[in-house]
Amino acid sequence: MHLIIATALLLSGFNVAFASELATPVKPFTYQHSMYRNNAKLGVSEMSFKSIGTNNWQFGSKSTGTEGLAQVARASASDVSILQLKNGQYELKSNRVETKVAFSTRIKTTQLSADGKTYQYKDRKGEKSVAYKTGVWDQHSLTIALMGALQNKKKPPFIFQVVNRDKIEPYTFKIISTQVLETSIGKLNTVRVDRVRTDGVNKKTQIWFAIDKNFAPVLVNQSNEEGDEIELRILSIN
Numbered sequence: 001m002h003l004i005i006a007t008a009l010l011l012s013g014f015n016v017a018f019a020s021e022l023a024t025p026v027k028p029f030t031y032q033h034s035m036y037r038n039n040a041k042l043g044v045s046e047m048s049f050k051s052i053g054t055n056n057w058q059f060g061s062k063s064t065g066t067e068g069l070a071q072v073a074r075a076s077a078s079d080v081s082i083l084q085l086k087n088g089q090y091e092l093k094s095n096r097v098e099t100k101v102a103f104s105t106r107i108k109t110t111q112l113s114a115d116g117k118t119y120q121y122k123d124r125k126g127e128k129s130v131a132y133k134t135g136v137w138d139q140h141s142l143t144i145a146l147m148g149a150l151q152n153k154k155k156p157p158f159i160f161q162v163v164n165r166d167k168i169e170p171y172t173f174k175i176i177s178t179q180v181l182e183t184s185i186g187k188l189n190t191v192r193v194d195r196v197r198t199d200g201v202n203k204k205t206q207i208w209f210a211i212d213k214n215f216a217p218v219l220v221n222q223s224n225e226e227g228d229e230i231e232l233r234i235l236s237i238n
Helices: 002-012 068-072 142-151
Strands: 029-037 040-051 056-065 076-086 089-101 104-112 118-123 126-131 158-164 167-183 186-196 204-210 216-223 229-237
Touching (some): 029 216, 040 229, 056 142, 089 142, 126 167, 142 158, 142 186, 142 204, 142 216, 167 216, 186 216
Antiparallel strands (some): 029 229, 040 056, 056 076, 076 089, 089 104, 104 118, 158 167, 204 216, 216 229
8 A cells, every 4th residue: 555655646746857957947836636546546646836935945745545445544645845946956955755554654755964965865774875966856856847847848858867765867758749638627738758768677657748737747647567557637737
């Protein structure tokens, strides 16, 4: 159950990467999605982006199980990334992921050290660190990075540096096509972006962004190595 909810939550911030500089910053928003696992409804997810002070922004996602075993287990997950605007570009300041199932809670954090020299990762298994690099994102906050790339008409492929535990590595995405989608809020003109994998892992990540809605992610589809598919489908845009 941890895997199902955590995967759905991570899809709210799907694993992407690209150049850090955003010519026009992403505007504040709140989106709601329904979550599905293998076409069976799992729950709901809400993501929001807002300013929290000078040069600091918060991107948060919260997923709640409302159907089947996810509801019975009172499963939920939250993911909060704090970005700082430094030298005209966003970069990660901190991230906190919390997942709950029944009476079990797991917390993972990534934090830029006080001296700004390392990113420090911590979970129940211990702590790890990696040397700081300029313009680094985490998997969750890359939602903002990719929206910014599309809004500012950056040329694909989109390549980002992503901090993950004790390493920083590039992630690459490419634009596949444009498509009209039927959604719960009507027909939307979208652009589909896929992750380009070179690691041989049998996973799939596809995201559809609404062109006329400031490139809001309105459909996200990801499959894991076991063949399970997790989808986020748009419910509302504010």
